[in-house]
Amino acid sequence: METLKDFGFFLFSSPTTVLGVGLLLIILYLVTVGSSRETGKEPPGPKPLPLLGNLLQLDLQRPYKTLCELSKKYGSVFTVYFGPKKVVVLAGYRTVREALVGYADEFGEREIAPIFADVTKHSGVLFSNGETWREMRRFALSTLRDFGMGKRGAEEKILEECGHLIKVFESYKGKPFNTSRPTNNAASNIISSIVFGSRFEYDDPRFRDLVSRVIENIKIGGSAGIQLYNTFPRLVGWIKSRQVMLKNGEKTIRDMKKLMQKLKETLNPQTCRGLVDCFLVRKQKEEDSCVKDTQFTEKNLLYTVANLFAAGTDTTSASLRWSLLLMAKYPHIQDQVQEELTRVVGNREVHVEDRKNLPYTDAVVHEIQRFGNVIPMSVPHKTSRDVTFQGYFIKEGTTVIPLLASVLYDESEWESPHTFNPSHFLDKEGRFIKRDAFLPFSAGRRVCLGEGLAKMSLFLFFTSLLQRFRFMPPPGVSEDDLDLTPAVGFTIPPSPHELCAISRQ
Numbered sequence: 218m219e220t221l222k223d224f225g226f227f228l229f230s231s232p233t234t235v236l237g238v239g240l241l242l243i244i245l246y247l248v249t250v251g252s253s254r255e256t257g258k259e260p261p262g263p264k265p266l267p268l269l270g271n272l273l274q275l276d277l278q279r280p281y282k283t284l285c286e287l288s289k290k291y292g293s294v295f296t297v298y299f300g301p302k303k304v305v306v307l308a309g310y311r312t313v314r315e316a317l318v319g320y321a322d323e324f325g326e327r328e329i330a331p332i333f334a335d336v337t338k339h340s341g342v343l344f345s346n347g348e349t350w351r352e353m354r355r356f357a358l359s360t361l362r363d364f365g366m367g368k369r370g371a372e373e374k375i376l377e378e379c380g381h382l383i384k385v386f387e388s389y390k391g392k393p394f395n396t397s398r399p400t401n402n403a404a405s406n407i408i409s410s411i412v413f414g415s416r417f418e419y420d421d422p423r424f425r426d427l428v429s430r431v432i433e434n435i436k437i438g439g440s441a442g443i444q445l446y447n448t449f450p451r452l453v454g455w456i457k458s459r460q461v462m463l464k465n466g467e468k469t470i471r472d473m474k475k476l477m478q479k480l481k482e483t484l485n486p487q488t489c490r491g492l493v494d495c496f497l498v499r500k501q502k503e504e505d506s507c508v509k510d511t512q513f514t515e516k517n518l519l520y521t522v523a524n525l526f527a528a529g530t531d532t533t534s535a536s537l538r539w540s541l542l543l544m545a546k547y548p549h550i551q552d553q554v555q556e557e558l559t560r561v562v563g564n565r566e567v568h569v570e571d572r573k574n575l576p577y578t579d580a581v582v583h584e585i586q587r588f589g590n591v592i593p594m595s596v597p598h599k600t601s602r603d604v605t606f607q608g609y610f611i612k613e614g615t616t617v618i619p620l621l622a623s624v625l626y627d628e629s630e631w632e633s634p635h636t637f638n639p640s641h642f643l644d645k646e647g648r649f650i651k652r653d654a655f656l657p658f659s660a661g662r663r664v665c666l667g668e669g670l671a672k673m674s675l676f677l678f679f680t681s682l683l684q685r686f687r688f689m690p691p692p693g694v695s696e697d698d699l700d701l702t703p704a705v706g707f708t709i710p711p712s713p714h715e716l717c718a719i720s721r722q
């Protein structure tokens with residue numbers, strides 16, 4: 218809010234600035250709204266104000282909510298202006314799928330907002346396009362597969378981490394605690410063991426710093442201040458939240474460099490311990506054979522690793538927190554999960570193989586992801602060329618938001634979209650059923666690269682924890698009091714809360 222106040226003060230500080238701003242408004246209005254009207258029928262949308270666009274109509278804390286509302290009025294393809302920036306929103310399962318899968322070439326590029334261009338410099342896999350993205354994505358996917366995504370290797374690593382997480386939960390001895398830190402640590406360690414080949418102790422200061430900076434950057438990345446910077450980068454580059462993000466980014470890269478130096482010194486090309494080793498071996502090979510314009514550079518390595526931490530920590534941990542909160546909120550559903558786990562698995566360790574024999578639990582895990590809706594606006598895309606989609610003209614380079622919230626809560630796809638209801642994923646006989654509109658990982662060319670790993674982690678964490686603990690509200694708090702309002706941000710975990718993990722053994 219401070220940033221917005223400062224900005225308002227700057228705008229109206231003298232007659233010359235007022236005049237200057239007025240002129241700028243008119244020019245921007247003509248450039249952003251006027252010009253593109255000539256090229257064809259544009260997606261409809263609320264009328265924008267000069268400079269401010271539709272900012273005054275948007276709930277800046279939870280923009281996905283306003284966008285879902287707007288889609289009811291303007292349809293499944295519509296235009297909104299975030300300040301002078303034009304954004305096309307895709308809403309509802311059919312439209313999102315048609316665009317991302319059917320028009321993958323046109324809608325498959327990443328929009329790189331100014332803050333992410335500053336922090337990642339178009340390197341790595343999350344905020345890059347073209348050859349860099351193609352090579353980094355191919356490499357990351359194939360090494361994740363080699364390190365057992367969907368196979369034994371990752372399962373062992375996740376189960377080991379479950380053991381550590383369980384110990385932390387036990388240490389609270391049934392007293393209320395905030396689940397954020399332990400779940401962030403556990404999710405981050407899964408990435409760490411796949412990327413570096415080893416996990417960190419939870420009290421290792423390097424690890425604590427790494428995790429807290431990753432989480433802080435994601436949180437600030439979704440704040441009103443950063444949205445303002447992304448809208449007016451030239452005007453508000455000085456804001457504090459941007460400086461914090463840049464510093465966090467620099468420190469993370471510095472730490473990563475140190476960790477990688479250790480791996481370089483002990484590298485054995487015959488036995489890669491993790492993704493970094495594989496990258497270093499590949500980098501050496503490309504250098505030895507003088508490959509021109511190689512993407513296997515130190516910069517791409519650092520940012521790809523940082524991206525995997527950023528993309529994989531908060532998302533997995535937020536989903537896990539939703540799972541525990543929802544179980545405490547709906548004890549009858551928790552009862553059924555625990556009954557099924559006791560009947561099918563008993564006291565032995567749960568494995569991925571058990572999933573097919575745990576239809577109810579599987580349905581609950583899916584419903585947690587649907588209802589949790591942790592990335593409601595996906596990660597923005599942009600059009601790679603001019604495209605006519607569902608009769609509307611969208612210019613090359615237009616920012617596109619695939620509104621995943623409108624897919625996961627699509628009223629024409631889900632029987633009771635606004636209720637936590639595992640039956641969405643069960644047939645009449647109680648068998649698990651897949652649902653097309655289940656797209657928490659998005660779809661198409663940019664679909665989440667860690668989908669397999671995230672699904673495996675969620676399933677194993679959730680079942681291992683529910684085997685051992687009963688999750689309950691703190692004493693004096695009723696199930697009805699447990700608040701399901703999501704937090705504010707780019708990813709949306711539950712609002713801060715405490716739970717009790719009561720041992721079942």
Ligand code: HEM
Pocket residue numbers: 327342343344354408524525528529530532533536591592595596597619657658659660662663664665666667668670671
């Ligand atoms: C429950 C957990 C997760 C959810 C809900 C999730 C969801 C998403 C979504 C919605 C996107 C944007 C897709 C698009 O642009 O259309 C994405 C991208 C991405 N995710 Fe995940 N994700 C999760 C876990 C992970 C994990 C564990 C990793 C790391 C191994 C990961 C790595 C990535 C990367 C690298 C991208 C960028 C892909 C690209 O631009 O090509 N995610 N994820």
